[in-house]
Amino acid sequence: xxxxxxxxxKIAFAIITTAAISVGIPLVLVxxxxxxxxxxxxxxxxxxxxxxxxxxxxxxxxxxxxxVWLTIGxxxxxxxxxxxxxxxxxxxxxxxxxxxxxxxxxxxxAGVPSVVYGLFGLGLFVIFLRFGMSILAGSLTLxxxxxxxxxxxxxxxxxxxxxxxxxxxxxLGGTTWQGIRKVILPQALPGIMTGIILGLERAAGETAxxxxxxxxxxxxxxxxxxxxxxxxxxxHLFVISTQVPGMPIRIQYGTALVLMVFVLTMxxxxxxIRRYYRRRRQW
Amino acid sequence: xxxxxxxxxxxLVLHDVSFxxxxxxxxxxxxxRIYANEILAIFGPAMSGKSTLLRILNxxxxxxxxxxxxxxxxxxxxxxxxxxxxxxxxxxxxxxVFAVPVPLPLSIQENVTYGPLLGRGRSKGxxxxxxxxxxxxxxxxxxxxxxxxxxxTALSGxxxxxxxxARVLALEPEVILLDEPCSGLDPISxxxxxxxxxALKESHSIVIVPHNVQQASRIGDKxxxxxxxxxxxxxxxxxxxxxxxxxRTDDYITGRFG
Amino acid sequence: MEIPAVPKEVDWREFAVxxxxxxxxxxxxxxxxxIFLFLxxxxxxxxxxxxxxNLMGQRWYPTFDIYGLAPLILGxxxxxxxxxxxxxxxxxxxxxxxGEIAPxxxxxxxxPVIEIIAGIPSVVVGFIxxxxxxxxxxxxxxxxxxxxxxxxxxxxxxxxLPTIISIAEDALxxxxxxxxxxxxxxxxxxxxxxxxxxxxxxxxxxxTAVMLGxxxxxxxxxTVMMVAGNAARMPLGLDALLRPVRTxxxxxxxxMGEVARGSTHYHVLFVVxxxxxxxxxxxxxxAAMTIFRRERGGGGRFLA
Numbered sequence: 001x002x003x004x005x006x007x008x009x010k011i012a013f014a015i016i017t018t019a020a021i022s023v024g025i026p027l028v029l030v031x032x033x034x035x036x037x038x039x040x041x042x043x044x045x046x047x048x049x050x051x052x053x054x055x056x057x058x059x060x061x062x063x064x065x066x067x068v069w070l071t072i073g074x075x076x077x078x079x080x081x082x083x084x085x086x087x088x089x090x091x092x093x094x095x096x097x098x099x100x101x102x103x104x105x106x107x108x109x110a111g112v113p114s115v116v117y118g119l120f121g122l123g124l125f126v127i128f129l130r131f132g133m134s135i136l137a138g139s140l141t142l143x144x145x146x147x148x149x150x151x152x153x154x155x156x157x158x159x160x161x162x163x164x165x166x167x168x169x170x171x172l173g174g175t176t177w178q179g180i181r182k183v184i185l186p187q188a189l190p191g192i193m194t195g196i197i198l199g200l201e202r203a204a205g206e207t208a209x210x211x212x213x214x215x216x217x218x219x220x221x222x223x224x225x226x227x228x229x230x231x232x233x234x235x236h237l238f239v240i241s242t243q244v245p246g247m248p249i250r251i252q253y254g255t256a257l258v259l260m261v262f263v264l265t266m267x268x269x270x271x272x273i274r275r276y277y278r279r280r281r282q283w
Numbered sequence: 284x285x286x287x288x289x290x291x292x293x294x295l296v297l298h299d300v301s302f303x304x305x306x307x308x309x310x311x312x313x314x315x316r317i318y319a320n321e322i323l324a325i326f327g328p329a330m331s332g333k334s335t336l337l338r339i340l341n342x343x344x345x346x347x348x349x350x351x352x353x354x355x356x357x358x359x360x361x362x363x364x365x366x367x368x369x370x371x372x373x374x375x376x377x378x379x380v381f382a383v384p385v386p387l388p389l390s391i392q393e394n395v396t397y398g399p400l401l402g403r404g405r406s407k408g409x410x411x412x413x414x415x416x417x418x419x420x421x422x423x424x425x426x427x428x429x430x431x432x433x434x435x436t437a438l439s440g441x442x443x444x445x446x447x448x449a450r451v452l453a454l455e456p457e458v459i460l461l462d463e464p465c466s467g468l469d470p471i472s473x474x475x476x477x478x479x480x481x482a483l484k485e486s487h488s489i490v491i492v493p494h495n496v497q498q499a500s501r502i503g504d505k506x507x508x509x510x511x512x513x514x515x516x517x518x519x520x521x522x523x524x525x526x527x528x529x530x531r532t533d534d535y536i537t538g539r540f541g
Numbered sequence: 542m543e544i545p546a547v548p549k550e551v552d553w554r555e556f557a558v559x560x561x562x563x564x565x566x567x568x569x570x571x572x573x574x575x576i577f578l579f580l581x582x583x584x585x586x587x588x589x590x591x592x593x594x595n596l597m598g599q600r601w602y603p604t605f606d607i608y609g610l611a612p613l614i615l616g617x618x619x620x621x622x623x624x625x626x627x628x629x630x631x632x633x634x635x636x637x638x639x640g641e642i643a644p645x646x647x648x649x650x651x652x653p654v655i656e657i658i659a660g661i662p663s664v665v666v667g668f669i670x671x672x673x674x675x676x677x678x679x680x681x682x683x684x685x686x687x688x689x690x691x692x693x694x695x696x697x698x699x700x701x702l703p704t705i706i707s708i709a710e711d712a713l714x715x716x717x718x719x720x721x722x723x724x725x726x727x728x729x730x731x732x733x734x735x736x737x738x739x740x741x742x743x744x745x746x747x748x749t750a751v752m753l754g755x756x757x758x759x760x761x762x763x764t765v766m767m768v769a770g771n772a773a774r775m776p777l778g779l780d781a782l783l784r785p786v787r788t789x790x791x792x793x794x795x796x797m798g799e800v801a802r803g804s805t806h807y808h809v810l811f812v813v814x815x816x817x818x819x820x821x822x823x824x825x826x827x828a829a830m831t832i833f834r835r836e837r838g839g840g841g842r843f844l845a
Contacts, residue, residue: 009732013642019634020643023702024654027661030669081565088566092559094348104829105569111753111825112576112818113760114663115790119797119814123579127802144572151569164385171343172398172454173375175555182397183387198660205662208762208790212797234664234763241668242767249672256668260661267660271653 034257041254050220055244060255065222066135066230067204067262070214073139073226074146074203079196081143082150086192089151090158091166091180110148115208117145122212136226138214145209146199153195157188190277194270201266205259207234217243233259293357294319294458294488295340295377300354302335302344309335310512313354317458322480322489324503324520326496328535332512333492334382337460340490341377342370358458375402378451382463382494384443386435391427394435394446398454413453421449422479441472448479458488466494477502496536500524508532580818584811591809601773601787603796603806610789612775613813616690617788619776620765621758623694624701628758629751631698632705633740636750639706640713641735659703667767670696675768682783690776690786693769697761701754708753712746713739745831752828756821759790766791789813 003011045059052058085106093099121141131137161184169179185192207215215235223230237255240247293316300313310332317323325333338344339356342363356363363373375398387394395414399405405413414431418424423445427438435446444464451459461480465473480489480502493499499506503520508529516529527533591608598609635655639648674695675687682691716739724734740747770785773792793810800807 005730005733009730012732012736016634016638016642019631020638020651023631023635023658023706024651026699027654027658030673033673034665034669081568084562084565085569088562092562093566102566102569104826105573107829108573108822108825109569111756111760111821113762113790113821115760115762115793116576116580116814116818116821119583119793119811120576120579122797123583123811124575128579147569147572162385164381164383165387167343167346167381168385168387169397170346171341171374171379171381172401172450173371174398174401175371177555177558178401183389187388198656201660205660205664207662207664208794211794234662237668238664238763238767241671252668252672256665260665263660263662264657267653267657271656 031260034253034260037249038253038255038257041250042257046251046254047258051218052220055218055240056247056251060233060236060258062220062222063231063233063236063255064258064262066215067233067259069135069223069230070138070142070210070232071200071204073135074142075196075200077140077143078146078150078199078203082147082196082199083154083192085147086151086154086158087180087185090155091176091184106148106151109144110152112145113208114145114206115211117141117209118212120144121209126213132227133212133214133216133229134227135214135223135230138210138230138232139226141209141213142203142206145206146203149199149202150196153198154188154192157191157195158184160191161187190273194274197266197270197273201263201270204266205234205263207232207238210235233262293317294359295490296357296360297339298355298357300336300339300352300356302332302339302353303351304347305349308512310339310509313514315507315514315517317488317490318505319457319488320484320486321504322484322491322502323505323507324491324493324499325507325509326493326499326535327509327515330511331509333509334462336509337379337462337490337492340458340460341374341379343374343379345370371401375454376456377458377460378454378456379460380444380447380451380462380464382466384440384447384467386438386443386446388434388436390432391435391438391446392431394450395453397450417449417453418446420452420479420483421445422475423449439472441468441475444468444472445476445479448476452483456487458490459483461489461491463492463494465498473498496524508535510535576818580811580815584808584815587805587808587812590805596809596812599775601792603800603809606805608806608809610813610816612773613787613789613792614816615776616769616773616786617759617790619690619781619786620693620697620769620788621755623690623782624697624758625751625754627694627698628701628705628754632702632750632754633709633747635702635706636709636713637735637740640710641731641739655703655706658699663700663761663763664767666696666700667764670764670768684783686770686785688768688770688785689783690769691782693765693786693788694782696764696768697758700761700764701758704757705750705754708750709743709747712743712750715746716742749828749831752824752831756824756828759824760817760821762790762794766794771795789817793817 047059047064048061049059050062051060089099089102093102118141121137125131125137125140126133165183165187166179169183174182210232214229215232216229217239219229219231233255237252237259240255241252295317297313297315301311302309313336325336327333335344339352344350344352352364358373358376361368387397389397392414395417396410399410399413415424418427423442426442435443438446444467448464465476468476477498480491483489491502493503500520505518506520506523507517508515508523510531516523516527516532523532524536527536595608596610598607599611600607600609601612639651643651670692675692677687678684678689678692679687720738720742721734724738729737765788769788769791771787771791772785773787774784776784776786793813796806797810800810
C-alpha cells in the first residue's frame with residue numbers, strides 16, 4: 001500500500017523535528033544537572049582558596065587564575081597574527097594558487113587534533129626553544145591552535161563590509177591600508193570581536209594542548225612569571241575526576257560548573273556583541 | 284586656483300584609449316579632449332562604456348581585476364600612468380562622484396574631511412573652513428550645518444549625493460567626474476546638484492555622465508556620444524543635440540533606441 | 542593650485558604594513574610546515590629504533606618495547622565510525638529542520654544552542670560521560686564496566702554534531718531556491734522537494750560535513766580518554782563496542798606525561814601524533830577540495 005504523500009510528509013517532519021529537539025535536550029539537561037549538583041559547592045572560599053588535603057578540600061583559585069592567564073596569553077599570541085592574516089586574505093590577496101595554498105593551510109590548521117598541538121608545543125616551545133613547561137609555552141601552543149578560528153571569522157567580518165567603501169576610499173586618494181584602518185576595520189570590529197571571543201572560549205576550555213606544555217597537576221601557589229607552570233581549570237577537572245581517589249563529588253561538579261560558567265559567559269558575550277551591532281549596523 | 288589654462292589647451296587628453304575586462308573591450312580607441320571651465324557630458328545607452336571611461340580618468344580602473352588599458356591619458360600634458368605619477372595624488376586632483384551615493388559610515392564632518400586628512404595634518408580652523416566651503420559649494424551647508432557630527436547615513440538620498448560631491452570638493456580637485464549623480468534623486472535635488480555644478484565649472488573641469496539626454500543638454504557645454512565603447516560624436520553640446528552629424532547620434536537623442 | 546601633498550612617508554609606511562600583513566598571511570603555511578617538521582623531528586628516531594614489524598603488530602605494551610599501533614588505530618576508527626553513524630543522520634536531520642522546516646523563532650533558539658554545544662570543553666563532556674552516560678551504558682547493556690567504546694561513541698557523536706549541522710546547513714542553504722520552486726510547480730510536497738531535490742543537490746556539501754565530522758571525532762582526546770576505558774586491545778568481535786577501547790589520541794595524552802624525554806616510547810608517541818596529523822590533513826584536504834570546487838576562493842567559511 002502506498003502511503004498518501006501528505007501523511008508521508010507528516011511522518012517525515014515529525015521524525016526530523018524529534019531529531020532536532022533531541023540535539024538540544026541533552027545540552028539543557030546537562031547544564032541544568034551541573035548547575036544543580038555544583039551550585040552547593042560554590043562559595044567564596046571555593047573561588048578564592050587553593051586546594052587542600054590532596055585537593056579534596058579547599059578551592060580552585062590557582063586553577064582559575066591559571067586559566068585566566070592562559071586565556072590572556074592566547075589572546076596576545078593569536079589576535080595580532082590572526083587578524084593580520086585575515087586582513088591579508090580579505091584585502092590584499094589575489095585569487096591565485098598561492099592564496100589557495102594559504103587557505104588550505106588554514107583549513108588544515110583548523111583540523112589538526114588538539115593533542116597534536118600539544119605534541120608540537122612540547123617539541124618546539126618546551127624543548128627546542130627551552131621555554132620549559134610554562135605559561136609562555138602553553139599560551140603559544142593555544143594561540144596557534146586558535147589562529148584558524150580567528151582568521152576565518154575575521155575574514156568573514158572584513159568581507160561583509162561593502163566593497164563600495166573601499167572604492168570610495170581609493171577615489172578620495174586613500175591607500176589600501178588607510179581604507180582598512182579608517183573604515184573597514186572599525187566597521188568589521190564587532191564581527192572580529194565575536195570571532196576572537198569564540199576562539200578564546202575554545203582555548204580556555206582545552207586540556208590536551210596544555211597537558212605537556214604548561215599544566216601542573218597540583219601547584220597551590222600562583223605563577224610569578226610567564227616562565228612558571230600553572231594549574232588550569234580544564235586540567236584540574238580532569239585530574240580530580242579521574243586521578244584522585246575519594247574525591248568528593250561536590251567539588252568535581254563545582255569545578256565543572258565554574259569552567260562551564262567561564263566558557264559560557266564568553267559565548268554569551270560574543271552573541272550579545274553580534275546581536276547588538278547587527279541591529280545598529282547602517283549598511 | 285590654477286585653472287587659468289590658456290584657451291585651446293586641454294586639461295585632459297585621451298589618446299587612442301581602449302580598456303578591456305579580460306578579452307572584452309569596454310571602450311575602444313577613444314580620442315577626446317577635456318577643457319577647463321567646461322562641463323563635458325558623456326552620454327549613450329547603458330553598457331556603452333561611459334562609467335569605464337570616467338574611471339580611467341582617475342585610474343580607479345586600476346582596481347578592476349583583469350582590467351587592461353591601452354593608449355594614454357594626459358593630465359596637463361603628463362601621462363597619468365607614468366611611473367613617477369602618484370596614483371594617490373592623481374585621485375585628489377581628479378575627484379569622482381558615483382551614481383549611488385556611498386556615505387562612509389562616519390559623521391557628516393568626517394565624510395567631508397576624509398580625503399584631506401589622508402594626506403597631511405591640518406589645523407582645526409583650516410578644516411572647519413574647508414568643510415563649510417565644500418558643503419556650501421555642494422548646496423548642502425544650510426541643511427546640515429547644525430548637525431555636522433551626526434551620522435551621514437541618516438541623510439536623505441539627495442543630501443547624501445550632495446555630501447559625496449562636497450567630499451570630493453574638499454579634495455580641492457581640478458577635475459570632477461560625476462557618474463549619473465542624479466539617477467536616484469527627485470527633481471528638486473537634481474536641480475540643486477545641477478545648480479551646484481554650473482557654479483563649480485567656473486573653477487573646475489567637469490565630466491558628467493548624465494542620467495538622460497535632457498540633463499546632458501541642460502548642463503553640458505560639450506557633449507560626447509558613446510555607443511558600444513566607441514566615441515561616435517563629440518562637439519559643442521548645442522550642436523550635438525540640435526544638429527547631430529552622425530545618424531546614430533540622431534537616432535539616440537530622438538529616442539529611436541536605447 | 543597646491544595639491545594636498547601625500548607625504549613620502551605614507552609610501553614606505555604603506556609598503557612596510559603591506560609586507561608585514563603579507564608575512565602574517567603566509568605564516569599559516571609556515572605553521573603547518575613547522576608542525577609537520579617537529580613531529581618528524583621527534584617521531585623520526587622511533588622509525589629508526591623500532592622495526593616496522595613491531596609497529597605493525599597487534600599489541601601495545603610500551604613497558605616491554607612492544608609498539609603495535611593496530612589496536613590504537615582500530616580503536617580510533619571504531620569510535621569515529623560509531624560516532625558518525627549516529628551524528629550523520631541526526632545532524633543532517635537537524636540541518637534540514639533548521640534550514641527548511643523550523644519557523645524563524647525556533648531557528649533563533651537552535652543556532653546559539655548548537656554554538657554552545659561546540660563550545661563545551663571536551664573535559665566537561667568527559668566528566669558528564671563519567672558521571673551520567675557511563676552508568677547508564679552499564680545498566681542498559683549489562684557490560685561489566687560503563688567505560689566502553691560505546692560510551693565514547695555516544696559522546697563523540699554529540700561533539701561532532703555542531704560541525705556536521707553547520708556545514709550541512711550551509712550546503713542546504715546553497716541549493717538555489719529555483720530548484721525548490723520548480724519542484725513545487727510540479728506539485729511536489731515540501732517533503733518530496735526536500736527528499737528528492739534539495740538533499741541530492743546538497744550531497745557534496747553533506748559529504749564535506751561528514752568528512753569534517755570524522756576529522757573532529759578522530760582528533761578528540763579528553764572525552765575518549767576519560768570514558769572509553771583505555772584498554773589497548775584489538776577491538777575485534779561483535780561485542781567490541783561494549784568493551785573498553787584505546788584511541789590514538791588518548792594514548793598520547795595518557796602516556797606522554799610519564800615517559801622519559803628522548804626514550805623510544807617518547808618517539809613512538811610522536812609517531813602516533815604524526816599519523817594523526819597525516820590522517821586529519823588528508824581528510825581536511827579532501828574536504829577543502831570539494832569546497833573549492835563549489836565556491837572558488839571561499840575556502841574557510843565553515844571553519845568557525
